[in-house]
Amino acid sequence: MSQPTTNCPSCGAPVQFRWSGAIQTTCEFCHSILVRSDLDWQKVGKVADLPFDSSPIQIGTEGIYRQKPFVVVGRIIYDWEDGSWNEWHVVFNDGNSGWISDAQSEYDVSFIATLNIALPPVEQIGRGQTFRFYDHDYTVTSLTRAHYRGVQGELPFQFWDKSDMMFLDLRSPDGRFGTIDFSENPPLLFLGEPVEFEALQFKNLRLFEGWN
């Protein structure tokens, strides 16, 4: 499979793409954040050093979700009061993309969904409140004030000049999972489900001292 490449407009190093739909990526060498503008890539900023992080997933990790192979192409890192978590951007072999969130090695797979109801302002939403998305009831289990910490690799949208934002996590009795990201207007809705680590049949994971 031939992969599209470009050269980093900042340092000139080759930048490889795993996904043709990328809107944003980072240069592995000079850590510039590049965004697509027409046919060109433009530097919009630089990623600070990534934090000490112990997700077993990395860019290039492969796996299988519901019989469909995927590869991890990018991520967003958030900090919150009690640590940090990763939203891994995964691309399936049919071209669709989704997210695997990894918070303390608990994994949720989700896909962006059109917000089909009008949400009240985030300040008026509380834990225990229930919303109905696409014929299923989701209950708010936590409200998290998160801080954008960094990005890496290919993303389906521009995401680089963020600061603090609110996230709602929702769960359902039958094990459905949802997240609402209030950093955009209207907010972004992601729907999915929790998954067990072994169910994703990962390959090319990181190694841990004393464990491999």
Place this chain on the structure above:
Amino acid sequence: MGSTVMPPVVKVKALYCPSCGGPVELKGFAHSLSVVCPQCLSVLDATSPTFDVLQKLQESMRRTPTIPLGSRGRFDGAPFEAVGYQIRQVVDDGQVFEWAEYVLFNPYKGFRYLVEDFKGHWNFVRPVRYLPVAIPAMKPMVLAHSQKFKHFIHSQAATSFVLGEFPWRVKLGETVDCNDYIAPPLMLSSETTENEVVWSEAEYITGAQVWESFKLPGSPPAESGVFANQPNPLTGRPKAAWRMFGMMVALLFVLMIFFAVTSKSERVFQQDYSFTSGSTSEPSFVTPVFELKGRPAAVEIKIKTDLNQDWAYFGVTLINETTGQGYDMGKEVSYYSGSDSDGSWTEGERNATLTVGSVPAGRYYLRVEPEMESTTAGTIGAPHSMRYSIEVIHDVPPLGYFFLVLILLLVPPIWISLRKGMFESKRWSESDYASSGGSD
């Protein structure tokens, strides 16, 4: 083309305790938010670059975990390392109950927990990824993966000792509001803090499983009492015992029909007699010999009397002529009648039936000793007397035995049901729903 570069190995972070200078390792990698210095028991903020001391425990508070921190055990098919240890306690009526919680870690599968209650009971705890739903009921319940969990206890658990590392900010003395719901061997627990409700699902395991998993030396201490979500060893047993009872009764019924159909009920002896008390002759006598043929079978001896306002006692022995082996029996017969304001009445039975089960074939005779109230010489009044007949019937259906067997068959299912109930009342005696009266 995949990258040929080997993925970098995530290193265990090592640091020095800012309080005592001793080495401290972060086995939970970046997940650990708090770590306790094993040397001086300072609680350190693992997320701050300088590992700020948050709290300091007294050396006198030190407890030694049953499972040494750093050891690994297998659960759900994967190794997990014991990286953290905390003692929590609840105070109830001035009594302190405490238990230990181990933080188990695998860098790929995340965190699990192990709970030790110090009475030999253990629980393996997994995070809950779905939303348990409260069911409105007299006794609160929650529904989780279509299973009902009954509310067991509400408690305020306080952290009283910490060691190792934690994926949360641990704080000595911190209290959480807990509710436990049970569906043995599972228990759902909610811990409520101001920001969220955290659910976890515990599965009861034995000390032997923990010892086996961690390859601990020696053997686990024996368990005492019944733990909240300990499976009842008799679960399903009463049902099985009653099912077995039903099957045995059906079998018994078939046997009864078989015996009723195949029994010959053959009369082998019949004779009329009379008896008068106080007669000088010896009252006992023997009958002529009769023959029992065929399979060993029940023998019925029917005595019919003409007693009226009187009683008699029959001592009867069935004796094998060849071997001399005898079957002793006895029966009192009485018959009274009269009338009073309620009308006429009768009491007793003129006839008696004696049964001997499973008598082998052979030549037999009866030794009969009738007895009535004696009228001593010189007393006025007629002597007591009667006429009676003795009939011997061979190979009768042994219906009485069937009844006895039926009663014996009832014993196991009733016993098992009672024992199961006793286990359950022991379990619930530790809950919020313990019956206030009853046990002493």
